[in-house]
Amino acid sequence: MRTKPAEPEDDLPKNGEQAPFAHRAAEANAEFGTEQASRERARLVWGEESPAAAVDAPASPSASADAGSGEPEHPSARDGELIEHPLVLGGSEMLRAVNELETRDWTFWKLFEISLRSRTGRRPRTLQEIAQYVQRMLRVKPWWRYMPVGEITGADCVNLIETSFKTMPMQRKARTLLHAIFACGCRLGVCRTNPVEQLTYLYAPEQSIRALSILEVRRLLTAAQSPKHSPCAAALGLMLWAGLRPTEVARLRWGDIRLRERVIMVSPLQAKTATRRQVIMRRVLFCWLLRIAPFRPAGAPVIPLGWEKRWRALRLAAGFKQWPADVLRHTFASYHLKYFRDVAGLQIDMGHSSLHLLLTRYLGMDNITAQNASEYWGYEKELAAAKGGDPYASRF
Structure with missing residues (x-):
């Protein structure tokens, strides 16, 4: 009777040691469940237990009798060559089918x-x-x-x-x-x-957005100073002379407007890009805010109640039936570069990480002259003239 040769001693686990690859077996059991669950999955896939189980099952007496019937022996049993048996491949197919069963309900x-x-x-x-x-x-x-x-x-x-x-x-x-x-x-x-x-990414051609003309800006400012639309005047000034987005103005509080330091603090929770920035408050915006809202609680919002309806009514009163998105932000950038010629400072105020977007989309200066830019940033002189002098000059 032929006996199976003993395995080398080095390959056997010592006392108290874990068998080789035992941790992988434990991970496999944790991933695919218990043996009973695996058998249930296999039954759903194959209609019976796993085909691999037939390989490990002991041969029946009839199978032993047929073994010497003269049928050719499997090559792997004859010369020891490693050949991919269909049943072995069926194991990987079973794992794929099990994964399909587990993901079938993922709509x-x-x-x-x-x-x-x-x-x-x-x-x-x-x-x-x-x-x-x-x-x-x-x-x-x-x-x-x-x-x-x-x-x-x-x-x-x-x-x-x-x-x-x-x-x-x-x-x-x-x-x-x-x-x-x-x-x-x-x-x-x-x-x-x-x-x-x-899918191929869709690249839209960059189009320059036209900035508002100085006459259109005047119409907006005139409408904002009327008693009906004055609650929106502060928000208009922040968008027009600080370049804030409408969503950023809607989240702003009066405590974020530092009149002493002449800066506007935009926190990550308020900014569109979730980045912090400080926007310089120019003289015209400083005078506008002191005239429109000389005192407001620090925790109060800048926008009034019913902001969307009020802001739409102000635009209609100024003669704007169509309103391009972020047109005031584009207007601020165009007049800023035309007057100050400071691209780096404009980038900081706008909150852009690079100059590409600024130079390709935000600079529509075709209808802006140097005189228009001077009037845009010197509007506080008209406010002072309307009240007989500049009452805010001592604050600078």
Whole structure:
């Protein structure tokens, strides 16, 4: 009777030692569950237990009798060569099928909800905007809500984006949001690849935005000084002479406006890019704020109640039926560079990390002359003349 040769002594675990690769076996058990759970998964996949179990099972008497029937022996048993047996390959296929079973319930809507909850630290308005984009796409293609994330392709994403949005900026933003959602799925292991990475990024041609003319600026300032629209005058001055965004002004408090230091403190919670910056308060803005709001509590907001409706009414009173986005910020940048010729200082006030965006989009100075720029930054002289002298000159 032939006996199995003993294994080398060095390969055996010593007393109190852990068997080789035991930690990997423990990790595998923790990942794929208990033996009973593995058998249940295999039964769902194969209709029976794992085919690999047939290899380890002891041979039956009938199988032993058939062994000497003259049938050719398997090559691996004959000459010791390592050949990929179909049953061995079936083990990897089983793991793939098990993964499909575990990810079958991961629909697009479920992945979107988890990715939205993972965006910690985002403002409620940002989360609401993301949800609005996704809900608009689901209104166009409602079945996307129930699509398994593993079956979504790049072509599906292209069709969804182009059908839901017609303008290039909105399509670019929708692509960015979908990319973030599927990136979350890749991190969780429910997506093998990100289907949005197959799409070509949409580059919109940079277009220079026209700044307001000096006459249009005067119409805005005149309307803001009327009793009906005066609650919006301070916010108008901050956007016009400090270049603040409307969303930044809406989050600003009077305590952030340092009249003694003549700076405006924009915190990361108030800024669009979540970066801190200090904006220099020019003389015209200083005089405007002292005239419009000589005293306000430090914790009070700069904007009045019903800001959106009041701000729209002020623009209509000034004759603006159409209002380009961030036009006051573009106006500030154009008049600033025309008058002060200080690109570095303008970059700091605008809060830009580089000069590329500033030089390509924010400088629409075609309709601005040197005299217009002088009137823009010297408007406090007209305020002083209207009141018979400059009552704020001693404050400088």
